Amino acid sequence: MRRGSIASLLGIGIVSGGIAAAVALAIPWLPVSASKEAGRIDFVFWFVVTICIVIFAVVAAAILYSVVVFRAAPDDLSDGPPIHGHTGLEIAWTIVPTILVTAIGIVSAIVLSQDDAVAKNAMNVNVTAQQFTWTFSYPEAHGLTSATLMLPRGRETVLHMQSRDVIHAFFVPEFRENQDIVPGLTTTLNVTPTRDGTYPVICNELCGLGHSTMRSAAVVMEPAAFDKWIKSQTKAVTSPSAATAGAAVFKNNGCAACHTLNAAQATGKVGPDLDKLPAYAQQAKQPLASFVRTSITDPNAYIQPGYPKNVMPQTFGKAIPKQQLDALVTYLINSSK
Amino acid sequence: MTAATLDPHEHQLTPAGGKGVVRRLLLGPGFIRAGWMFCLFGAIGFGLVVGFRWWGGWHPLFDMTPITLVSLLVAGPLGFLAGIGAFDYWTRYAIGSPTRPEDHSGHGARSWRDYFRVNTDHKVIGVQYLVTTIFFFIAGGFLAMLVRVQLARPGSHFFDPQTYNGLFSVHASLMIFLFVIPAFAGLANFVVPLMLGAPDMAFPRLNALSFWLLPIAGIMMLSSFVVPGGAFACGWTGYAPLCSSHQPLGAIFFNQGVQWAGASSIMTALNFLVTIITMRAPGLTFWRMPLLVWANFTTSLLVVIATPFIAGSQFFSMFDHVMHTAFFDPNNGGYPLGYQHIFWFYSHPAVYIMMLPGFGIMSEVISVFSRKPIFGYRLMALSLMAIVVLGFSVWAHHMFTSGMSSWLRVPMMVTTLLIAVPTGIKIFSWLATIWEGKLHFNTPMLFALGFLSMFVIGGLSGVMLGAVPIDIHVTDTYFIVAHLHYVLFGGSVFTIFAGIYYWFPKMTGRMYDERLGKLHFWLTFVGFNLTFFPMHLLGTEGMPRRVADYAPKFADLNMFISLASFGLGASVLVFLYNMITSWKNGPIAPANPWRALTLEWQVSSPPPIFNFDEIPQVVGSPYEYGVPGAQHAILAPSPSHEVEEVATP
Numbered sequence: 001m002r003r004g005s006i007a008s009l010l011g012i013g014i015v016s017g018g019i020a021a022a023v024a025l026a027i028p029w030l031p032v033s034a035s036k037e038a039g040r041i042d043f044v045f046w047f048v049v050t051i052c053i054v055i056f057a058v059v060a061a062a063i064l065y066s067v068v069v070f071r072a073a074p075d076d077l078s079d080g081p082p083i084h085g086h087t088g089l090e091i092a093w094t095i096v097p098t099i100l101v102t103a104i105g106i107v108s109a110i111v112l113s114q115d116d117a118v119a120k121n122a123m124n125v126n127v128t129a130q131q132f133t134w135t136f137s138y139p140e141a142h143g144l145t146s147a148t149l150m151l152p153r154g155r156e157t158v159l160h161m162q163s164r165d166v167i168h169a170f171f172v173p174e175f176r177e178n179q180d181i182v183p184g185l186t187t188t189l190n191v192t193p194t195r196d197g198t199y200p201v202i203c204n205e206l207c208g209l210g211h212s213t214m215r216s217a218a219v220v221m222e223p224a225a226f227d228k229w230i231k232s233q234t235k236a237v238t239s240p241s242a243a244t245a246g247a248a249v250f251k252n253n254g255c256a257a258c259h260t261l262n263a264a265q266a267t268g269k270v271g272p273d274l275d276k277l278p279a280y281a282q283q284a285k286q287p288l289a290s291f292v293r294t295s296i297t298d299p300n301a302y303i304q305p306g307y308p309k310n311v312m313p314q315t316f317g318k319a320i321p322k323q324q325l326d327a328l329v330t331y332l333i334n335s336s337k
Numbered sequence: 338m339t340a341a342t343l344d345p346h347e348h349q350l351t352p353a354g355g356k357g358v359v360r361r362l363l364l365g366p367g368f369i370r371a372g373w374m375f376c377l378f379g380a381i382g383f384g385l386v387v388g389f390r391w392w393g394g395w396h397p398l399f400d401m402t403p404i405t406l407v408s409l410l411v412a413g414p415l416g417f418l419a420g421i422g423a424f425d426y427w428t429r430y431a432i433g434s435p436t437r438p439e440d441h442s443g444h445g446a447r448s449w450r451d452y453f454r455v456n457t458d459h460k461v462i463g464v465q466y467l468v469t470t471i472f473f474f475i476a477g478g479f480l481a482m483l484v485r486v487q488l489a490r491p492g493s494h495f496f497d498p499q500t501y502n503g504l505f506s507v508h509a510s511l512m513i514f515l516f517v518i519p520a521f522a523g524l525a526n527f528v529v530p531l532m533l534g535a536p537d538m539a540f541p542r543l544n545a546l547s548f549w550l551l552p553i554a555g556i557m558m559l560s561s562f563v564v565p566g567g568a569f570a571c572g573w574t575g576y577a578p579l580c581s582s583h584q585p586l587g588a589i590f591f592n593q594g595v596q597w598a599g600a601s602s603i604m605t606a607l608n609f610l611v612t613i614i615t616m617r618a619p620g621l622t623f624w625r626m627p628l629l630v631w632a633n634f635t636t637s638l639l640v641v642i643a644t645p646f647i648a649g650s651q652f653f654s655m656f657d658h659v660m661h662t663a664f665f666d667p668n669n670g671g672y673p674l675g676y677q678h679i680f681w682f683y684s685h686p687a688v689y690i691m692m693l694p695g696f697g698i699m700s701e702v703i704s705v706f707s708r709k710p711i712f713g714y715r716l717m718a719l720s721l722m723a724i725v726v727l728g729f730s731v732w733a734h735h736m737f738t739s740g741m742s743s744w745l746r747v748p749m750m751v752t753t754l755l756i757a758v759p760t761g762i763k764i765f766s767w768l769a770t771i772w773e774g775k776l777h778f779n780t781p782m783l784f785a786l787g788f789l790s791m792f793v794i795g796g797l798s799g800v801m802l803g804a805v806p807i808d809i810h811v812t813d814t815y816f817i818v819a820h821l822h823y824v825l826f827g828g829s830v831f832t833i834f835a836g837i838y839y840w841f842p843k844m845t846g847r848m849y850d851e852r853l854g855k856l857h858f859w860l861t862f863v864g865f866n867l868t869f870f871p872m873h874l875l876g877t878e879g880m881p882r883r884v885a886d887y888a889p890k891f892a893d894l895n896m897f898i899s900l901a902s903f904g905l906g907a908s909v910l911v912f913l914y915n916m917i918t919s920w921k922n923g924p925i926a927p928a929n930p931w932r933a934l935t936l937e938w939q940v941s942s943p944p945p946i947f948n949f950d951e952i953p954q955v956v957g958s959p960y961e962y963g964v965p966g967a968q969h970a971i972l973a974p975s976p977s978h979e980v981e982e983v984a985t986p
Contacts, residue, residue, distance in 0.1 A: 030877055041806045041807065048801050048807060056793060059764065059793045060790065060793075062772070063768065063771075066771045072776055077932070078708070078775060079709070080707060080774040080962065080963050084710050084712070085712055085714070093761060097758050097761040101754035101755060104804050105751050105754050105804075108807075112746065112747065112806060115806070116743070165578075165583070166576075166578050166579040167578070171814075177809055178738045179738050179740070180739045182667075182740045183578065183673060185667075185740050187740040206502070208579060209498035212498075212881075212884035212886040
């Protein structure tokens with residue numbers, strides 16, 4: 001190989017590597033990083049991307065150089081040199097990639113063990129996924145539930161996740177974390193939020209027809225603001241006033257996603273309009289109070305014409321504590337009158 | 338068309354009179370008999386189900402799910418196969434009636450009609466495979482266009498969720514089970530026996546049967562759109578319990594379609610294994626086999642070992658759906674992750690089933706069009722074997738975030754990353770093969786170089802996904818969609834196109850139009866990159882796959898991708914036009930237009946009906962370009978093809 005050809009090969013390699021590096025750097029590939037785990041995952045990402053760019057540059061340079069330099073004239077019927085192999089080269093391109101992938105494997109395994117380690121003061125949140133809603137509850141705050149995931153900044157949180165029907169997945173791109181939620185299992189995920197803000201919670205495993213609507217939000221806030229939120233919510237749901245408690249239960253269980261209720265400024269259109277509850281009860285020929293309660297705990301018992309069966313989760317009866325359920329029923333009756 | 342001339346055995350079905358004609362049409366093998374036998378077997382299936390339900394006193398008597406399964410998806414297709422004549426010889430043998438002496442009337446093609454019957458000629462079957470798979474490629478591509486219509490703008494409602502989820506599910510199933518896997522089987526069917534110096538495959542009747550299973554599988558998957566309740570809508574992975582207990586009737590069309598395609602795949606693979614092991618020409622040792630033969634040998638090992646696993650997973654899933662068993666129902670002791678383990682134990686090796694034959698095509702094309710021996714031949718063959726072995730130890734990298742035992746992640750990551758090593762060896766060896774060669778940029782070579790560059794991108798994004806922390810972020814996002822299309826389109830489909838252009842002269846006896854071929858390549862190459870490269874970005878930014886709607890911030894990129902994908906779709910029209918017009922009117926092809934050394938190019942284009950007048954004697958490597966006086970094989974001079982046509986009485 002002549003010196004000139006080595007120089008031009010190197011040149012093409014540097015140019016194609018440079019273009020690939022420019023693409024990697026100029027485009028904002030990753031969303032903002034909002035968790036400690038995200039920082040480590042981003043490190044692995046850029047570590048591997050760097051190796052990939054180098055390999056890509058080598059291959060691109062070899063192809064481009066060959067295409068330009070070794071092009072044969074159409075009437076050139078001669079053959080190339082009969083080179084059958086080169087043991088040294090073959091050993092080199094076995095060993096070097098082995099070393100590179102081993103390095104990637106070691107870095108990944110270290111990051112994985114760091115992300116899997118659970119801090120002693122970690123907070124627990126129970127996550128319940130079902131077609132097509134999310135519910136988050138806080139066992140350390142007497143089972144307070146919420147339709148959005150509220151998290152204090154800087155504190156490691158362990159999500160204990162369960163599914164009521166099919167496989168779902170919890171995904172927050174800003175946390176860089178994905179975890180499937182499998183019926184029959186409790187899967188866990190550790191998150192240590194580092195940046196205040198509201199981020200999308202996405203169901204990332206095809207879970208049925210409403211899959212693309214199964215979204216919620218993760219709100220990261222100051223620890224003090226979080227404690228304040230916990231207190232106000234606990235106070236609200238345990239409030240002796242059915243109006244306050246019921247409104248909080250209605251909001252926390254995500255009813256507004258599917259139902260319309262003026263009192264709660266809810267405008268969902270998937271399920272029946274709750275402002276018309278008295279009329280529905282009449283059609284069902286049941287007393288209003290027991291009709292409302294049954295419709296929550298056993299939604300398939302009576303299906304309002306025009307709405308499909310099996311859409312509303314059949315598990316609220318178990319999920320909502322009795323005292324809160326009473327408040328919710330009273331709230332709905334009073335609001336729809 | 339193979340051996341269009343010189344056939345002393347014109348169809349000997351001399352119609353004696355009007356009655357004989359009707360009798361032959363109704364009772365002779367063909368589409369008419371296939372039609373009524375389909376109905377007959379379907380009716381028997383219907384009767385069995387209803388009869389048993391009546392006998393057992395079950396209600397309702399007419400339950401659509403088991404009736405559809407038994408009558409339409411199992412018994413009917415068997416009737417079709419019996420009617421078309423796939424079982425005729427074996428049936429006669431089994432019932433003890435005298436088997437007809439083989440007069441080879443089911444061999445070769447004399448007119449286009451011969452492609453529509455059970456034909457035992459591997460060359461005819463190869464063409465049948467390719468035309469059928471290209472049909473399903475176009476159908477699957479059309480579904481992808483519809484997916485892109487829906488995704489062009491956020492919040493659009495071109496399709497209801499059931500239809501939309503069905504579109505991408507059927508798209509993937511057709512592309513995988515009815516295009517990539519069988520298209521390679523088709524190319525190999527045509528080429529492998531020729532490369533071995535063999536007159537046909539080891540089991541020609543089995544070969545014919547394995548082809549006829551394919552249209553059944555394809556029509557089953559496509560027709561699920563018209564089933565009440567809609568097509569199966571749980572993705573081609575069919576994860577339980579969504580697919581096993583929350584789906585309309587269409588789900589069992591997927592379960593059963595996979596069974597028919599899988600059975601076809603297993604039969605073909607067995608056939609290849611026996612053919613390659615036992616029917617090599619004298620002198621054709623394993624270390625002298627062309628790498629395409631090596632590739633199909635290793636692929637067939639994968640198919641035979643792995644495919645029964647997906648068959649198992651689909652049976653269990655279907656039992657849960659139809660018979661209310663609880664393999665994957667956690668409320669009754671089932672284990673949903675069990676489905677994924679069994680499914681991926683096939684479906685990861687399936688990625689190599691869709692790659693290795695393409696590697697084989699690459700080695701042939703790159704060596705011939707670089708006019709150089711393949712670099713590091715033995716290491717190339719050994720790395721195929723390494724991929725087979727390692728390929729069985731990486732399946733759980735599809736499940737890093739699935740909730741499986743967490744200790745399993747690191748070992749699976751290590752094997753996944755290590756599989757990049759034999760793959761890298763192949764890429765570097767191809768680069769070394771073109772180095773200092775005399776490169777001729779005919780269409781097959783363009784697609785080969787396109788493959789080389791695109792597959793590197795797909796391979797590198799695969800290394801990224803192999804690293805667990807990165808996978809935890811981008812799994813199930815558009816990054817996966819980008820990666821798998823770089824591997825399966827930039828990888829497999831490019832090699833299929835390379836193979837079709839490369840062997841087109843041998844298959845049809847005519848040359849394709851080089852200018853249109855190059856146009857097709859450039860449209861595909863550019864359209865492919867514009868469509869799939871931006872998907873990496875969508876994925877890392879957090880757009881999930883398999884959604885009918887997405888956040889408004891992804892709107893511009895999605896519109897761009899949709900427009901590019903329509904261009905990519907249009908490029909297929911150039912390919913089709915070129916194939917059809919060239920097959921009809923292209924210039925007559927010489928026996929060896931590419932000056933290649935392998936055996937298939939040493940016979941006429943198209944090859945004679947039994948391939949070789951005399952079994953060739955192999956004397957050296959198939960890649961000795963540039964070695965003065967080197968020969969791969971010595972062939973007897975071929976005076977005429979009539980000689981070997983003497984039928985055994």
